[in-house]
Amino acid sequence: xxxxxxxxxxxxxxxxxxxxxxxxxxxxxxxxxxxxxxxxxxxxxxxxxxxxxxxxxxxxxxxxxxxxxxxxxxxxxxxxxxxxxxxxxxxxxxxxxxxxxxxxxxxxxxxxxxxxxxxxxxxxxxxxxxxxxxxxxxxxxxxxxxxxxxxxxxxxxxxxxxxxxxxxxxxxxxxxxxxxxxxxxxxxxxxxxxxxxxxxxxxxxxxxxxxxxxxxxxxxxxxxxxxxxxxxxxxxxxxxxxxxxxxxxxxxxxxxxxxxxxxxxxxxxxxxxxxxxxxxxxxxxxxxxxxxxxxxxxxxxxxxxxxxxxxxxxxxxxxxxxxxxxxxxxxxxxxxxxxxxxxxxxxxxxxxxxxxxxxxxxxxxxxxxxxxxxxxxxxxxxxxxxxxxxxxxxxxxxxxxxxxxxxxxxxxxxxxxxxxxxxxxxxxxxxxxxxxxxxxxxxxxxxxxxxxxxxxxxxxxxxxxxxxxx
Amino acid sequence: xxxxxxxxxxxxxxxxxxxxxxxxxxxxxxxxxxxxxxxxxxxxxxxxxxxxxxxxxxxxxxxxxxxxxxxxxxxxxxxxxxxxxxxxxxxxxxxxxxxxxxxxxxxxxxxxxxxxxxxxxxxxxxxxxxxxxxxxxxxxxxxxxxxxxxxxxxxxxxxxxx
Numbered sequence: 001x002x003x004x005x006x007x008x009x010x011x012x013x014x015x016x017x018x019x020x021x022x023x024x025x026x027x028x029x030x031x032x033x034x035x036x037x038x039x040x041x042x043x044x045x046x047x048x049x050x051x052x053x054x055x056x057x058x059x060x061x062x063x064x065x066x067x068x069x070x071x072x073x074x075x076x077x078x079x080x081x082x083x084x085x086x087x088x089x090x091x092x093x094x095x096x097x098x099x100x101x102x103x104x105x106x107x108x109x110x111x112x113x114x115x116x117x118x119x120x121x122x123x124x125x126x127x128x129x130x131x132x133x134x135x136x137x138x139x140x141x142x143x144x145x146x147x148x149x150x151x152x153x154x155x156x157x158x159x160x161x162x163x164x165x166x167x168x169x170x171x172x173x174x175x176x177x178x179x180x181x182x183x184x185x186x187x188x189x190x191x192x193x194x195x196x197x198x199x200x201x202x203x204x205x206x207x208x209x210x211x212x213x214x215x216x217x218x219x220x221x222x223x224x225x226x227x228x229x230x231x232x233x234x235x236x237x238x239x240x241x242x243x244x245x246x247x248x249x250x251x252x253x254x255x256x257x258x259x260x261x262x263x264x265x266x267x268x269x270x271x272x273x274x275x276x277x278x279x280x281x282x283x284x285x286x287x288x289x290x291x292x293x294x295x296x297x298x299x300x301x302x303x304x305x306x307x308x309x310x311x312x313x314x315x316x317x318x319x320x321x322x323x324x325x326x327x328x329x330x331x332x333x334x335x336x337x338x339x340x341x342x343x344x345x346x347x348x349x350x351x352x353x354x355x356x357x358x359x360x361x362x363x364x365x366x367x368x369x370x371x372x373x374x375x376x377x378x379x380x381x382x383x384x385x386x387x388x389x390x391x392x393x394x395x396x397x398x399x400x401x402x403x404x405x406x407x408x409x410x411x412x413x414x415x416x417x418x419x420x421x422x423x424x425x426x427x428x429x430x431x432x433x434x435x436x437x438x439x440x441x442x443x444x445x446x447x448x449x450x451x452x453x454x455x456x457x458x459x460x461x462x463x464x465x466x467x468x469x470x
Numbered sequence: 471x472x473x474x475x476x477x478x479x480x481x482x483x484x485x486x487x488x489x490x491x492x493x494x495x496x497x498x499x500x501x502x503x504x505x506x507x508x509x510x511x512x513x514x515x516x517x518x519x520x521x522x523x524x525x526x527x528x529x530x531x532x533x534x535x536x537x538x539x540x541x542x543x544x545x546x547x548x549x550x551x552x553x554x555x556x557x558x559x560x561x562x563x564x565x566x567x568x569x570x571x572x573x574x575x576x577x578x579x580x581x582x583x584x585x586x587x588x589x590x591x592x593x594x595x596x597x598x599x600x601x602x603x604x605x606x607x608x609x610x611x612x613x614x615x616x617x618x619x620x621x622x623x624x625x626x627x628x629x630x631x632x
Contacts, residue, residue: 007490032621034628043595043623068489071592072619074627123621 005061007068008052023194023444025052029067033082033123033141036063037072047123049448049458053194058138075142082141086126087115089133089148094157095176103176104132105425105455127452134179136186136274137452149272152182152317159318168320170261177258177427178283178318182271184427185281187453188254189273191435194444199252200280200308203232207309210335218335219387222342225309229347237350239374242411243297243304247282248431253307254281255300257414257426260320265289265299268306268319280307280315284414286426289323293404293412294371298324298380301348305340326379327386327395345384349374354388362389364399371402421461423454474608475540478601484537484567487560487590494552496565501549505534505541508610509579514545516575518583534584535562535571535591536602541609543574559590570594570602572625581612586625593618599625 009021028039032047036059039049056064059075066073076082090100090111097115101108110125118126127137134153135146156178162169170178193199207225211217230236233250240246247253260267260283267283282303290296302321310319314336324341332338349370357373358366362385370381382395404412414430416422422433436453439445440461447461454461487496516530534543542562548554552561559571571591575583584603586593593599596618603615616626 007492030622032619034619034626035622035624037622037624040623045621045623047621069589070587070627071589072587072622072624072627076628079628 005065005068008064022056023053023442026443027052028446029055029064031055031075031123033118033121033126034074034076035072036067036075038067048127048452049446051443051446051449053444054138054446054449057190057194059142077142077144081144082118085135085140085144085146086111086118086129086133089130089135089146089153090115092148092150092153092157093133093175093179094160095133095172095179099172099176100129100132102173103180104128105423124448124452128455131183131187131452132176132180134182134271137183139274143274147186147272147274149182149270149317152269152271153179155317167261167263167322174258174260177260178267178269180425181256181258181267181281181283181427182269184256184432185254185269186271186273186279188256188281188432188435189252189279191439191445192252192254195435195438195442197252198250203251204229204308206311208311210314210339213335215332215335215338218338219342222305222339222344223346223351225305225339226343226346227350229308229343230350237353240297240348243300243348244412244414244431247300247304251304251308253304254279255303255414255431256281256283257286257430258283259287259426260285262288263322265295265321265323266303267321268303268310268315270312270315270317278312282307283427286414290414292377293408294375294377294380296412296414297348297375298344298377301344302340304347305343306336309343310336310340324377324379324383326382326397327391330383341383342387345376345380345387348376348380349384349388351388354384358385358388360389360393362393362395364396367396368398368400368402371398375404375408421450421454421456421464423456425455428453428455471540472605472608474601475536475605478536478605479538479569481601482569482598484569485591486567487563487565488592489560489589491558491560491565494555494561495558496560497552498564499544499549499551499557499561502542502544502562504539505543505606505609510576510611511579513576513579515577517577518573518575518585530575532574532576533557533559533562533571533588534574535559535568535588536605537563537566537568541605546573559588570598572602577614580610581614582606584613584615585627586616587627593625 029050030039030045030047063073097111098108101111106125106128113121114126114129130140131137135148140146156175159168159170160175209221211221247255264285271279273279284290306319357369367381378398386395416430422429440450448458450461451458514530519528531546532543546556548556568591570593571588573585573587606613619626
């Protein structure tokens with residue numbers, strides 16, 4: 001190990017225990033726009049204070065060694081990186097300065113300053129702006145592109161340019177929400193990894209089987225993926241207790257809330273981490289079709305069908321799912337959509353159980369039974385009964401309009417905000433908030449980093465001693 | 471000696487190296503020079519590796535400290551007495567006390583870039599840093615030095631181009 005790192009973390013540290021030593025270290029660093037240094041309160045630094053683990057993970061041993069040897073290490077790659085990165089990213093995304101300010105939680109003046117006078121702008125504001133635009137805020141100005149996914153930005157800009165009656169059109173504000181959501185997805189994936197939580201690739205790989213573009217075969221491919229997934233996850237044939245917990249806790253798929261066009265249920269986003277590894281997450285529309293727990297379950301299952309199994313070429317960078325329609329209103333669509341819908345319905349409600357619970361002739365109370373048993377909204381339950389019986393029988397609507405229980409609503413909430421620190425931004429609540437607080441409790445991230453993610457001040461975070469993320 | 475140097479020595483405090491030494495790092499070394507009035511004699515010209523200035527990419531660096539003797543400096547190159555390792559700032563003082571340390575590159579014999587990077591004797595605040603640069607000026611040298619970086623509390627490690 002480098003001599004400087006021995007000095008920082010102890011002479012007796014072996015390579016194999018270095019990660020644990022750094023995670024447990026009380027040392028802190030402070031980051032400015034231009035350089036990284038050891039944090040020394042007597043110097044009254046105004047930059048972003050980082051835990052030792054954060055500094056190590058973001059900048060690596062060479063930079064930390066330089067801090068030891070020279071008191072600071074340069075973190076700016078070129079003058080151009082400082083002066084152009086944020087403006088360039090905003091242009092890639094096709095966003096206005098006002099919209100960037102709103103999603104980043106800063107004043108518009110901060111955005112203007114970061115572009116026109118970056119040498120005087122604050123690193124804390126610039127990191128918030130970078131995060132809001134899907135850049136890795138830790139390496140902005142240090143890495144020339146700050147790991148910004150250009151293809152994702154291009155896609156979001158393209159969608160803004162579509163005719164407004166196109167189902168894929170998004171407004172400038174929605175593009176900003178999705179860019180921000182991509183940052184939340186990447187950050188959550190990283191923090192989960194630090195906590196030793198699972199990653200989806202441990203369980204599943206992408207599937208190129210879309211049924212040769214024959215609708216029946218495409219749906220069969222989706223059913224097979226669902227059956228396989230239930231087996232791998234030891235779910236048996238019964239109802240899934242919580243899709244939100246399954247996706248987030250067991251599979252490691254980040255699930256984020258954001259406002260999307262009214263007819264859109266969810267969007268599956270593909271981003272990249274600092275190593276180039278693809279990181280996917282599901283963005284659930286906070287307005288529109290996800291107003292109850294059963295709809296959330298159905299639409300999240302569809303998002304999982306994309307996130308777990310779609311090949312990169314088929315998914316693109318952004319896949320939007322519209323509202324799931326009943327059997328008579330559904331029109332055969334794109335194989336990507338058909339397969340994910342088939343997966344979702346079969347994953348939530350295995351065919352044998354549905355056939356057993358709703359036998360022909362199908363009556364309204366059969367639909368209601370399937371809704372309650374598997375926690376599905378009416379359209380999904382009717383579609384599932386229809387497909388389980390090979391589309392041979394008419395499927396009535398429910399008559400009593402059942403709804404989720406209080407317990408079901410609680411376990412499918414996307415809006416957990418168990419601490420007064422949590423952001424008012426829907427995208428930064430829920431599972432992301434829990435994981436941020438868990439990392440903070442373990443000192444893996446600093447109070448400044450919590451403040452960046454939640455949009456609160458360092459002092460507000462410091463006033464809270466220990467926060468229960470559960 | 472200049473008045474600026476004497477004032478500096480009167481206003482600031484000597485201190486030992488801030489970093490525990492590795493092997494040879496506190497050993498005194500031959501070849502340490504005391505900077506006199508400009509122009510400097512027998513120096514090698516160079517430029518810092520800032521990414522902002524075309525040059526030789528950071529070679530020909532000198533280490534400097536200000537201590538009771540004045541501005542002491544040495545060319546950064548492997549030294550036989552240090553087991554062929556390059557010197558550290560603490561070698562300039564033999565592990566003793568100094569006010570402040572840093573790096574420099576001679577642009578000409580009468581001008582230099584002065585940086586504040588030293589793991590052993592870093593500048594403790596903005597006033598100390600600016601006054602240290604003023605000491606170089608008082609010897610007749612034209613200097614180019616980075617500003618204080620409020621965000622980290624150290625002299626900046628990169629050039630600000632206005």
